[in-house]
Amino acid sequence: MNLTVVNLIYLAAAVLFILGIKGLGKPKTAVRGNLMSATGMLLAVVVTLFDRNIVSYEYIIGGVIIGAAIGALMALKVKMTSMPQMVAMLNGFGGGSSLAIALAEYYAKTHSSAAGAVEILGANPFGAGALGIIAIVAISLTIVIGAVTLTGSFVAFAKLQELMKKDYGLPGGPIGNGILLLVSLAAIVALCLEPGNATLIIVIVVAALLLGLFLVLPIGGADMPVVIALLNSYSGIAGAFAGFILGNTVLIVAGSLVGTSGLILTKIMCVAMNRSLTNVLFGKMAAGGTVVSADEVYGGKVKSAQPDEVAMMLETAKRVVIVPGFGMAMAQAQHAVRDLMDVLESRGCEVEFAIHPVAGRMPGHMNVLLAEAEVSYDKLIEMERINPTFEDTDIAIVIGANDVTNPMAREDKGSPIYGMPILNVDKAKTVIVVKRSLSPGFAGLPNPLFAMDHTYMVYGDGKKAIIDMTAALDTL
Amino acid sequence: MDMNTLVMLLALFVLSLFLGVELITKVPPTLHTPLMSGTNAISGITLVGALLAAGSDSSATATNNILGFVAVVLATLNVVGGYLVTNRMLAMFKRK
Numbered sequence: 001m002n003l004t005v006v007n008l009i010y011l012a013a014a015v016l017f018i019l020g021i022k023g024l025g026k027p028k029t030a031v032r033g034n035l036m037s038a039t040g041m042l043l044a045v046v047v048t049l050f051d052r053n054i055v056s057y058e059y060i061i062g063g064v065i066i067g068a069a070i071g072a073l074m075a076l077k078v079k080m081t082s083m084p085q086m087v088a089m090l091n092g093f094g095g096g097s098s099l100a101i102a103l104a105e106y107y108a109k110t111h112s113s114a115a116g117a118v119e120i121l122g123a124n125p126f127g128a129g130a131l132g133i134i135a136i137v138a139i140s141l142t143i144v145i146g147a148v149t150l151t152g153s154f155v156a157f158a159k160l161q162e163l164m165k166k167d168y169g170l171p172g173g174p175i176g177n178g179i180l181l182l183v184s185l186a187a188i189v190a191l192c193l194e195p196g197n198a199t200l201i202i203v204i205v206v207a208a209l210l211l212g213l214f215l216v217l218p219i220g221g222a223d224m225p226v227v228i229a230l231l232n233s234y235s236g237i238a239g240a241f242a243g244f245i246l247g248n249t250v251l252i253v254a255g256s257l258v259g260t261s262g263l264i265l266t267k268i269m270c271v272a273m274n275r276s277l278t279n280v281l282f283g284k285m286a287a288g289g290t291v292v293s294a295d296e297v298y299g300g301k302v303k304s305a306q307p308d309e310v311a312m313m314l315e316t317a318k319r320v321v322i323v324p325g326f327g328m329a330m331a332q333a334q335h336a337v338r339d340l341m342d343v344l345e346s347r348g349c350e351v352e353f354a355i356h357p358v359a360g361r362m363p364g365h366m367n368v369l370l371a372e373a374e375v376s377y378d379k380l381i382e383m384e385r386i387n388p389t390f391e392d393t394d395i396a397i398v399i400g401a402n403d404v405t406n407p408m409a410r411e412d413k414g415s416p417i418y419g420m421p422i423l424n425v426d427k428a429k430t431v432i433v434v435k436r437s438l439s440p441g442f443a444g445l446p447n448p449l450f451a452m453d454h455t456y457m458v459y460g461d462g463k464k465a466i467i468d469m470t471a472a473l474d475t476l
Numbered sequence: 477m478d479m480n481t482l483v484m485l486l487a488l489f490v491l492s493l494f495l496g497v498e499l500i501t502k503v504p505p506t507l508h509t510p511l512m513s514g515t516n517a518i519s520g521i522t523l524v525g526a527l528l529a530a531g532s533d534s535s536a537t538a539t540n541n542i543l544g545f546v547a548v549v550l551a552t553l554n555v556v557g558g559y560l561v562t563n564r565m566l567a568m569f570k571r572k
Binding site: 374 | 483488489491509514516520529532533537539540541544546557565567568570
């Protein structure tokens with residue numbers, strides 16, 4: 001096919017991606033947006049198959065069948081609660097694909113007959129002068145980012161799936177990672193001087209794979225949303241760099257859109273935790289003054305209630321706000337919560353959900369779970385909008401959330417989490433906290449909310465507690 | 477590739493970054509998970525590069541074809557898995 005036609009079709013594909021992402025900006029147009037972007041993908045792939053450089057189709061057909069079968073199976077089987085793991089895996093595949101493309105391009109250039117000819121002349125198989133160096137740098141950077149994304153994502157997957165429960169770091173922490181990064185950068189410089197040396201490529205690959213491992217290994221739990229968003233960004237950037245290797249416009253456009261998307265989400269997550277990106281990546285909580293002990297905060301002040309007692313409080317409530325956290329996902333309690341909402345609403349009570357940006361294990365995690373339980377998205381209210389309404393709220397029900405409701409973040413200047421934006425749950429007239437025990441959240445801090453006069457703890461499994469409340473309320 | 481082409485590609489890259497910022501900041505938090513999986517599927521556009529590597533002339537060495545094959549498998553997984561799972565999620569947001 002004519003190269004001009006190919007490039008025009010790539011342009012059309014890029015436009016479809018842009019319109020697709022634009023469509024993702026509203027729940028009503030999102031499905032159509034996703035379809036548009038998928039159409040763009042199909043166009044780009046089909047037109048590429050006609051490229052005159054493609055001479056055999058065995059590898060292509062085999063690869064597409066295997067990839068499509070596994071991909072479809074994963075997408076249709078995965079549970080909504082496991083969505084963070086799924087996205088982590090997909091990020092990894094994207095990174096791995098860019099890594100493999102960069103390597104393939106390296107071997108194609110250094111082993112082709114044309115390369116043999118230039119090698120005799122002592123020239124660079126990637127091109128003369130600066131262009132040759134740029135080509136090598138593009139290949140190397142794609143390899144580094146692709147490899148970091150690949151191993152980093154699989155560690156993130158293992159942690160989210162709870163296959164790996166502990167956090168490990170390199171001895172020396174950031175210094176160990178720094179050395180790995182320096183090794184790969186040194187190998188890139190050496191490769192520019194000696195493009196034919198395949199050992200250097202291997203060094204880059206291995207160093208970058210290890211770097212991905214050790215970047216994510218020390219990070220756990222509530223910091224995962226940042227990691228996933230960042231790896232999402234890397235997978236896009238790797239794609240854009242692969243576009244520079246191949247001189248392919250659609251790869252550059254699509255890759256940079258994904259790269260910015262991931263970066264923006266990373267930033268939103270960091271702001272919501274009041275931590276810098278380096279702080280999250282190198283696993284340091286803000287150096288905080290005095291950490292209050294749990295006994296000091298809770299000592300004899302915590303009250304508990306049974307689900308049927310809670311039902312009696314709910315009976316007269318005019319406005320209830322439900323605050324979900326990762327615990328709701330763990331307990332698979334989203335359907336139970338929805339039933340509670342239905343019963344409350346049928347009694348004329350107003351119900352809304354307060355969604356903190358970092359609730360759960362990935363951006364928007366709670367929204368997807370509640371959407372699965374058929375809670376309308378206009379009931380899911382973001383932090384800035386719901387916070388002023390807590391004072392007019394009769395009962396706030398916290399299920400599986402902890403640090404994001406800790407008033408110390410607002411009041412205690414010495415606290416390590418001081419400054420983190422929180423949901424002002426404590427301003428509600430009555431607070432119900434559904435939780436297994438008084439164990440601290442990810443930040444490792446006691447939560448004074450639990451010891452407040454107007455707070456009642458409901459201990460036990462989140463799903464069961466909510467079901468019991470609903471049943472009791474139904475009989476009143 | 478000559479220097480002019482490279483500069484054009486660089487311009488495309490930088491402008492796309494700015495466009496990305498404009499587009500993504502308009503997406504509400506409620507759709508952030510589908511946004512991630514949806515953009516993730518878009519990053520599977522590397523499939524285009526993978527196809528070129530997998531199907532190229534293998535008379536000199538088959539290494540690049542085999543690497544291309546691996547890239548095709550991974551990128552297709554990314555594309556098919558990403559779009560399907562996004563569609564599944566978005567369908568839940570749509571119904572009421």
